[in-house]
Amino acid sequence: MDSRQPPIGDGDWTATFGRRYTLTHFDDVLTINKERAVHWSTRSPIVARWREAYGWLAHATNVPTDGSLGACHIDAVPLVRGRRRQDVAACLPVVKAAIDGLVDVGVWPDDTPEFVLSLRFWPQQTGPDSGLRLVITEAI
Numbered sequence: 001m002d003s004r005q006p007p008i009g010d011g012d013w014t015a016t017f018g019r020r021y022t023l024t025h026f027d028d029v030l031t032i033n034k035e036r037a038v039h040w041s042t043r044s045p046i047v048a049r050w051r052e053a054y055g056w057l058a059h060a061t062n063v064p065t066d067g068s069l070g071a072c073h074i075d076a077v078p079l080v081r082g083r084r085r086q087d088v089a090a091c092l093p094v095v096k097a098a099i100d101g102l103v104d105v106g107v108w109p110d111d112t113p114e115f116v117l118s119l120r121f122w123p124q125q126t127g128p129d130s131g132l133r134l135v136i137t138e139a140i
Contacts, residue, residue: 018070018138023057025050025098026131029078031090047097054101054134063136065106072108073118074099075135080124089121094132102136 030046058065078091099111099119108115117139125133 018140020138021061021063021136022133023054023061023063023098023136024079024131024133025053025057026079026129027053029080029086029091029130029132030093030097031086032092033090035093043093047093050094050097050132051101051104054098055105058102058105058107063102063107067106067109069107069136070138070140071115071117073120073137073139074116075120075122075137077122077133077135078124079127079129079131079133081128081130082126086124088123091121091132095119095121095134098132098134 027049030043030050035043057063063069074095076089076091076095078086080086099116102108103111
């Protein structure tokens with residue numbers, strides 16, 4: 001296995017996994033540093049765009065939006081264009097917005113520990129476009 005690829009599932013503290021969904025959205029990633037540097041009125045439409053995108057991705061990838069998905073582990077993989085480097089977890093603002101978007105469409109009633117058991121941040125993956133990949137793994 002390529003050492004740069006996250007070993008999804010390896011190291012989780014649940015023995016059995018249920019359904020798994022991979023949702024990838026390509027857009028400029030709002031990092032913690034960018035978020036701190038802009039006014040809330042600039043940040044708000046960016047966050048709304050990410051929430052909406054992940055809501056649509058849930059529908060497009062057949063993620064259950066009826067509340068039937070059990071508690072899950074979420075892996076976040078930032079996608080970075082070119083030679084740019086990014087700290088692990090710098091993508092937190094868009095990860096939070098993406099999870100909120102999944103709650104908005106009914107994947108879970110809330111993003112509390114009852115429904116989101118863990119959130120892991122992986123190092124960036126370099127590619128032709130910037131974005132974010134979330135891997136949602138149901139724990140059963």
